[in-house]
Amino acid sequence: MNKKQEYILRFVFIIYLAVLFKVILFKYPLVVILSTVKQTDFSTLKIRLLHSNIIPFKTICYYVINWSKSGISRINIIANIAAFIPLGFLLLRLLDKGNKFKKIILISLILSLLFEIIQLITGIGNFDIDDVILNVIGSMVGVIVYNLFEKVKT
Numbered sequence: 001m002n003k004k005q006e007y008i009l010r011f012v013f014i015i016y017l018a019v020l021f022k023v024i025l026f027k028y029p030l031v032v033i034l035s036t037v038k039q040t041d042f043s044t045l046k047i048r049l050l051h052s053n054i055i056p057f058k059t060i061c062y063y064v065i066n067w068s069k070s071g072i073s074r075i076n077i078i079a080n081i082a083a084f085i086p087l088g089f090l091l092l093r094l095l096d097k098g099n100k101f102k103k104i105i106l107i108s109l110i111l112s113l114l115f116e117i118i119q120l121i122t123g124i125g126n127f128d129i130d131d132v133i134l135n136v137i138g139s140m141v142g143v144i145v146y147n148l149f150e151k152v153k154t
Helices: 003-027 030-038 042-051 058-065 070-084 086-095 099-122 129-153
Strands: none
Touching: 003 086, 003 099, 030 099, 042 099, 058 070, 058 129, 070 129, 086 099, 086 129, 099 129
């Protein structure tokens, strides 16, 4: 990859991250977000912690069981995976040599946990460990898609 391609790829990556932040953290109008954050205190954090899902696959299993009954189930699973597919694809191109697979898993895990923790602390969303799992799966799908494109190309 030449310097121009690298700059373009980095620019695309920054735009992707900005869109991801917008979609996940700023999905509501700014006045709603600011109002929610202003109302956040320790007592509301305790309530949000009680309503958080920290049991892996709890929400995923519920959504799979109710797949045909609820459109929200399909949307949640598909959107959480799809949102992180570009991350895997782009990181595979941007990272230096070495164990890229482990790095991509770690970066997608940290980024997803960051989003979930911000939602928990600010009250603009709910913490769900299954979102983290689905996001990491999305990154891995991005790696697979990239590798398939590379095989077709050669």
